[in-house]
Amino acid sequence: MHREPANLYAHLSAAFPADPGLPALETGAGESWRYADLDTESARLAAFLRRLGIRPGDRVSVQVEKSPRALCLYLACLRAGFVYHPLNPGYTAEELGYFLGDAEPAIVVCDEARRSTIEKLAATAGIRHVHTLGRDGGSLVDASCDEAADGRVESVEPRDLAALLYSSGTTGKPKGIMLSHANLLANTRTLVSAWGFTERDRLLHALPIFHVHGLFVGIGCALLSGASMRWLAKFDAAEVLRFLPECTVLMGVPTYYTRLLAQPGLDAGACRNVRLFVSGSAPLLPETFAEFEARTGHRILERYGMTETNMNTSNPLDGERKAGTVGPPLPGVEVRVVDDAGNTVPAGDIGRLQVRGPNVFEGYWRRPEKTAEDFTADGFFDTGDQASIDEDGYVAIVGRSRDMVISGGLNVYPKEVERVIDELPGVRESAVIGVPHDDLGEAVVAIVVAADGSADEARIIAAARERLAGYKTPKKVVIVDELPRNTMAKVQKNRLRETYRELFRRSRQ
Ligand code: MLC
Ligand code: AMP
Numbered sequence: 450m451h452r453e454p455a456n457l458y459a460h461l462s463a464a465f466p467a468d469p470g471l472p473a474l475e476t477g478a479g480e481s482w483r484y485a486d487l488d489t490e491s492a493r494l495a496a497f498l499r500r501l502g503i504r505p506g507d508r509v510s511v512q513v514e515k516s517p518r519a520l521c522l523y524l525a526c527l528r529a530g531f532v533y534h535p536l537n538p539g540y541t542a543e544e545l546g547y548f549l550g551d552a553e554p555a556i557v558v559c560d561e562a563r564r565s566t567i568e569k570l571a572a573t574a575g576i577r578h579v580h581t582l583g584r585d586g587g588s589l590v591d592a593s594c595d596e597a598a599d600g601r602v603e604s605v606e607p608r609d610l611a612a613l614l615y616s617s618g619t620t621g622k623p624k625g626i627m628l629s630h631a632n633l634l635a636n637t638r639t640l641v642s643a644w645g646f647t648e649r650d651r652l653l654h655a656l657p658i659f660h661v662h663g664l665f666v667g668i669g670c671a672l673l674s675g676a677s678m679r680w681l682a683k684f685d686a687a688e689v690l691r692f693l694p695e696c697t698v699l700m701g702v703p704t705y706y707t708r709l710l711a712q713p714g715l716d717a718g719a720c721r722n723v724r725l726f727v728s729g730s731a732p733l734l735p736e737t738f739a740e741f742e743a744r745t746g747h748r749i750l751e752r753y754g755m756t757e758t759n760m761n762t763s764n765p766l767d768g769e770r771k772a773g774t775v776g777p778p779l780p781g782v783e784v785r786v787v788d789d790a791g792n793t794v795p796a797g798d799i800g801r802l803q804v805r806g807p808n809v810f811e812g813y814w815r816r817p818e819k820t821a822e823d824f825t826a827d828g829f830f831d832t833g834d835q836a837s838i839d840e841d842g843y844v845a846i847v848g849r850s851r852d853m854v855i856s857g858g859l860n861v862y863p864k865e866v867e868r869v870i871d872e873l874p875g876v877r878e879s880a881v882i883g884v885p886h887d888d889l890g891e892a893v894v895a896i897v898v899a900a901d902g903s904a905d906e907a908r909i910i911a912a913a914r915e916r917l918a919g920y921k922t923p924k925k926v927v928i929v930d931e932l933p934r935n936t937m938a939k940v941q942k943n944r945l946r947e948t949y950r951e952l953f954r955r956s957r958q
Pocket of ligand 2: 616
């Protein structure tokens with residue numbers, strides 16, 4: 450019986466344009482990569498990594514700046530059956546040490562500037578191979594340039610892992626999220642169809658590629674439809690505006706849209722070829738939606754996803770896009786809202802959002818007990834998001850049952866930040882919260898009780914930054930005499946959020 454290949458790369462390459470000379474992407478500097486180049490370069494990298502002894506199922510940890518070569522490395526991992534493990538280039542050595550220890554990769558690929566730090570960490574973790582990869586090459590490119598670019602694509606099982614991405618938790622350490630070839634293929638196919646992607650599309654790709662949004666949603670939709678991309682190394686509103694007129698789709702987090710709105714040149718003319726603006730990863734304010742429509746004539750399509758599930762719901766391509774909602778479930782995805790007893794609540798009521806479908810991950814890396822905790826007996830995954838579903842089946846995300854901050858589309862777990870601050874000299878205790886912020890949606894703020902007079906804002910921020918990535922480091926620290934507690938002695942974060950909700954607004958006046 451004929452079985453379709455399970456390897457995601459086999460599907461991507463089958464969808465490449467008939468003419469492999471067509472561009473897959475062009476960078477902001479005008480460097481062009483044809484589909485044939487992606488295929489050849491990823492084949493060479495895969496061949497070299499195999500020769501190093503990397504085997505299917507081995508993790509390949511990658512902490513590099515965004516570049517076309519980094520995309521080729523991702524494709525190389527897919528085609529060879531390696532598990533791609535991307536890391537935010539902003540992680541500190543301490544953060545990296547944890548990820549490498551937990552993922553136990555066979556190789557780490559990093560930027561040249563980080564090589565010596567990573568080599569030390571790799572030695573401690575018993576990782577044999579460290580290579581570099583940058584925009585202009587690196588040891589991985591040098592070593593693989595003579596490899597034969599054979600067309601080999603590893604045969605994998607649908608549930609074999611394609612990628613390992615980490616997300617933190619309210620307690621404990623970050624957990625690896627295991628995504629299979631079948632997860633990614635199912636979701637990418639669904640999105641290509643739901644959002645009407647074709648070879649004629651040109652995606653303005655400005656998202657980072659170490660998260661689901663830029664990596665699987667952006668790259669996935671473009672490559673599985675044979676479209677092309679304008680590939681920007683990072684989001685810069687002026688650059689995005691410069692390239693917008695030649696593009697048909699933009700994907701971004703809400704901060705991208707608020708920053709674009711601050712550009713005087715954003716108008717209908719700049720968007721003349723755009724057919725779709727997608728927003729996700731954090732709530733899009735209805736005001737941003739309305740302002741964007743007034744300025745450009747476009748109703749932003751908001752969708753909802755998470756690393757564990759890829760995309761779950763989406764406002765329709767054709768049909769009503771309701772501001773403040775993330776749309777109905779995507780085809781093949783089931784969603785329900787339940788109360789604390791696990792019973793489905795009536796339309797309009799708020800409860801916990803659960804999802805089931807081929808997009809939902811295979812479980813947490815080496816944590817079967819945590820995986821079991823987060824799935825119901827009938828196979829739904831509990832997202833930890835609070836939501837309601839209206840009469841038309843549109844989902845609205847109204848809150849989170851997890852203590853989590855989303856800053857510029859990046860998740861921050863207060864516990865992780867509190868742990869670092871509490872260890873600083875002069876600090877008795879701290880509570881970390883998210884405070885409304887016009888640019889980032891929410892900004893990380895630490896409310897700190899000093900143990901003596903030595904604690905001050907600048908010192909705490911500088912010391913925390915040494916151990917935490919920049920996006921997790923508090924933007925402000927407020928020193929107080931004590932934290933509000935309830936009768937159970939638990940810190941009342943709701944009261945703190947209320948007290949400080951105008952913190953950034955006030956400070957700008
Ligand atoms: C960077 N910094 C941030 C930050 N990003 N601080 C708070 N929140 C953020 N999101 C810090 C840096 O560490 C640095 O601090 C300083 O800000 C300036 O860095 P920068 O690189 O110049 O920042 P900027 O270009 O302004 O970046 C902001 C941003 C970027 C919003 C453009 O963060 C971004 O592209 N976010 C998208 C994230 C994303 O892809 N999310 C999808 C997750 S997937 P220092 O101290 O180092 O100087 C997901 C599932 C789903 O959630 O549904 O999609
Ligand atoms: P991550 O763990 O980085 O994958 O982030 C996933 C979380 O981002 C979800 O659980 C939601 O809380 C949030 N999220 C993603 N998309 C949206 C959206 N459109 N609106 C509100 N929250 C969102």
